[in-house]
Amino acid sequence: MRVAVLVSGVGSIMEAIHGRGLVPALVLADRPCRGLEIARSLGIPATLLDRGHFLDQHHRLRRRAYSDAVLGALQQEGVEFVALAGFGTILEGSVLEEFASVMFNTHPSLLPSFPGWHAVEQALANGVKVTGTTVHLVVPTVDAGPIIAQEPVRVLPGDDVDSLHQRIKEVERWLYPSVLVTAQHHAVRGQSWWSTDSFYAEFEQEVQRCRP
Ligand SMILES: Nc1nc2c(c(=O)[nH]1)N[C@@H](CN(C=O)c1ccc(C(=O)N[C@@H](CCC(=O)O)C(=O)O)cc1)CN2
Numbered sequence: 001m002r003v004a005v006l007v008s009g010v011g012s013i014m015e016a017i018h019g020r021g022l023v024p025a026l027v028l029a030d031r032p033c034r035g036l037e038i039a040r041s042l043g044i045p046a047t048l049l050d051r052g053h054f055l056d057q058h059h060r061l062r063r064r065a066y067s068d069a070v071l072g073a074l075q076q077e078g079v080e081f082v083a084l085a086g087f088g089t090i091l092e093g094s095v096l097e098e099f100a101s102v103m104f105n106t107h108p109s110l111l112p113s114f115p116g117w118h119a120v121e122q123a124l125a126n127g128v129k130v131t132g133t134t135v136h137l138v139v140p141t142v143d144a145g146p147i148i149a150q151e152p153v154r155v156l157p158g159d160d161v162d163s164l165h166q167r168i169k170e171v172e173r174w175l176y177p178s179v180l181v182t183a184q185h186h187a188v189r190g191q192s193w194w195s196t197d198s199f200y201a202e203f204e205q206e207v208q209r210c211r212p
């Protein structure tokens with residue numbers, strides 16, 4: 001299955017996906033970031049599709065124009081499966097339709113708590129004792145897609161955003177690839193494959209094999 005990973009940050013989740021043998025056909029970033037550098041160092045085709053180049057568009061059209069450009073880049077590489085890994089731009093329109101039920105995201109909270117771009121900060125600000133990570137399908141409403149997997153992470157005394165986020169990432173780096181490795185054997189565009197017994201059974205085996 002030809003997989004694309006979309007990044008905006010340091011790329012440690014993308015690196016973990018690669019480390020589990022799921023070699024991306026393309027890594028795409030919406031801004032210059034270390035994730036692109038890591039991809040190139042791994043010999044993975046890497047594209048900067050800078051969303052800053054779409055600022056001349058009217059705000060309402062900007063996101064649509066950018067999303068259409070992402071779709072074009074994915075189609076050019078024959079991508080069949082998309083994993084967002086710290087990708088910082090909200091997508092809309094045809095790219096979401098084209099990759100319905102085969103576009104994934106990993107989010108650093110237990111959705112529906114703390115959606116958005118500042119989930120770890122919000123968990124600390126609200127004083128929760130347990131947060132975690134969520135793997136979900138990407139739909140037009142941000143962080144509202146069907147949940148595929150979740151894992152809890154305890155908040156420790158003295159945690160700050162960095163320390164808590166690093167512990168969450170430690171979980172993401174085994175949980176997200178476990179979902180993706182399994183899903184590539186079951187995912188069918190436009191079908192609710194994630195609620196089948198066969199997917200869940202294989203996913204559980206993958207988790208038992210890879211959970212630290
Ligand atoms: N249609 C969807 N697009 C995206 C989703 C999604 O679920 N549906 N997930 C996000 C990833 N994400 C949270 O997991 C997320 C990323 C970015 C934002 C956001 O507010 N972005 C701002 C700019 C933020 C910045 O760069 O400072 C924006 O796009 O205006 C919220 C949630 C990826 N896309």
Ligand SMILES: NCC(=O)N[C@@H]1O[C@H](COP(=O)([O-])[O-])[C@@H](O)[C@H]1O
Pocket residue numbers: 008009010011012013014035085086087106107108116117118119168169172
């Ligand atoms: N709302 C989206 C969001 O916050 N995504 C988060 O960005 C980080 C990327 O880490 P990385 O750059 O080290 O791969 C991950 O923790 C991911 O959950």
